[in-house]
Amino acid sequence: MPFKKLHSDIKEKLESLEFTTPTPFQTQSIPVIKSGANVYCVAPKGSGKTTTLILTTLQKLKCRAVGNAPRALVLVENKEIAMELYDAFLSYTKYTSLRVYVGYEELHNDVQKSEIAMGVDILISTPKSMNKLFLTNGVSTSDMKIFSVDDAEFLVQKSAYAAIMSITQSIRKCQYVLYSETMHPMLKRFEGHFMEFSKKVVVF
Secondary structure (H helix, E strand, O other), rough: OOHHHHHHHHHHHHHHHHOOOOOHHHHHHHHHOOOOOEEEOOOOOOOOOOHHHHHHHHHOOOOOOOOOOOOOOOOOHHHHHHHHHHHHHHHOOOOOOOOOOEOOOOHHHHHHHHHHHHHEEEEEOOOHHHHHHHHHOOOOEEEEEEEEEEEHHHHHOHHHHHHHHHHOOOOOOOOOEEEOOOOOOOHHHHHHHHOOOOEEEEEO
16 A cells, blocks of 8 residues: 555645545555656546645655755646645645745746745746746755656647756756656657656556
C-alpha cells in the first residue's frame, strides 16, 4: 500500500481526512515517483493525479522547511488553477513548517521576488510568471529537488512550451514529474531534454 510507506506526518494527515485507500493510479505511480526517476503520469480526470502530486512533493521535502530557496516547483496553466492547488496544498501542510507560495502573471514580478526571498519550500506558478522570475534572477534553483507539472497538456501551447524549455535549462539537477490525461506527442519531445531516462505510469 503506497500510503503506508509515506512520511508519518503525511499518513497522519491522510487518516484525519479519512483518506485510506489509494486509487489504482496512486498505487502504481507513488512508488515510481518516490524512486526519484523522471516520470510521465498519464491517467484520466478523477484518478487522483493532483493528490499524488501533493503527497509526493511533501514526501520529497520530508514535510519540513529547509533554507530559503524553493525545493519544489509546481507549474500550472493559469492563476485560477494555481490558487486551487495552493489551497489544496495548504490543507496538507497546515501543521507542518513547510512554506507554500503561489505566483502568477497578475502579481507584480518584484513583489514575487521579495516575498520568495523571505523563504519558500514549495513554489506554485504559471509558465510565463515563472520564466520571468528566472530571467530576472528572482528565484534560486540551487536547492530544487522536484519539478511537477499539473495537467501538462497546456505545455503544447507555443508560449508555455518555450517557457518550460527556458526554465528547465536553468536547473542543474532535479526530478521532473509530468501529469496529464493523454500522452501528447509534444510532451514526448521533452524526453530529449529534461525528461531523459523517464518512466511512464499509464492508467486508463
